[in-house]
Amino acid sequence: MPKLFYFAFPGRAEVARLAFHIGNVDFEDVRIDGPSWPGQKSKFPFGQVPVLQLDDGRMLAQSGAIDRYVAKLTGLYPEDPVQAAFADQAVFLLQDMWEALLTPSWSLPLEEKVKARQEALAGKGGDKLKALDKLVEPVQQSGWLAGGEQLSFGDLEVFVTLTNLTSGMFEGIPKDLLKDYPALKAFRNRVAALPAIKAYYDKDGEGLRAAFKPDA
Numbered sequence: 002m003p004k005l006f007y008f009a010f011p012g013r014a015e016v017a018r019l020a021f022h023i024g025n026v027d028f029e030d031v032r033i034d035g036p037s038w039p040g041q042k043s044k045f046p047f048g049q050v051p052v053l054q055l056d057d058g059r060m061l062a063q064s065g066a067i068d069r070y071v072a073k074l075t076g077l078y079p080e081d082p083v084q085a086a087f088a089d090q091a092v093f094l095l096q097d098m099w100e101a102l103l104t105p106s107w108s109l110p111l112e113e114k115v116k117a118r119q120e121a122l123a124g125k126g127g128d129k130l131k132a133l134d135k136l137v138e139p140v141q142q143s144g145w146l147a148g149g150e151q152l153s154f155g156d157l158e159v160f161v162t163l164t165n166l167t168s169g170m171f172e173g174i175p176k177d178l179l180k181d182y183p184a185l186k187a188f189r190n191r192v193a194a195l196p197a198i199k200a201y202y203d204k205d206g207e208g209l210r211a212a213f214k215p216d217a
């Protein structure tokens with residue numbers, strides 16, 4: 002059985018966790034506790050997690066690679082190359098948004114961090130959120146981002162990234178941020194309400210995971 006190593010919080014492992022769950026593919030969800038991390042770091046390629054240990058023992062790092070591999074195992078990677086490219090388009094726009102909104106303020110002291118994030122929301126980060134809102138606008142009620150009737154990893158990435166962003170983990174990013182982006186809010190809630198996803202957070206919905214519920 003594959004073993005997914007990450008910390009307990011949703012973060013960069015949550016798309017893979019959800020994909021395994023949706024696809025009914027067994028895996029071991031190894032949740033590393035913070036204090037034990039320094040003693041474990043060196044056993045992982047690149048000294049970081051998430052890492053997926055395959056059945057043959059090989060260790061696969063980088064969440065983007067893990068997510069696509071797990072999506073292929075679980076029927077969430079479009080077979081049509083054009084649809085796969087449109088799923089990726091959403092993922093890369095999410096990365097642009099994340100970089101514009103959070104990366105420059107990462108190691109600033111708290112007060113400056115909050116100010117920098119508010120400025121980013123009013124500037125380039127906000128522009129990327131508007132672009133994402135426009136991207137999901139046609140699929141906020143029906144259809145999916147890859148262009149067909151099938152949910153793909155791209156939809157999960159949008160759901161997880163937006164929910165991580167507004168989960169309260171990032172100082173200066175309001176929990177109700179999506180009220181200004183109605184299509185994103187509707188789309189996020191629609192993914193959260195899918196029976197398999199709702200069931201996942203009904204069972205494991207404490208702490209930061211409370212934010213992953215519909216209408217949270």
Ligand SMILES: N[C@@H](CCC(=O)N[C@@H](CS)C(=O)NCC(=O)O)C(=O)O
Nearest residue numbers: 012013048049050051062063064065
């Ligand atoms: N590009 C990598 C980044 C991985 C990464 O930054 N992992 C963080 C947790 S989100 C980590 O392992 N931090 C502990 C450390 O660097 O010691 C990916 O997407 O997997």
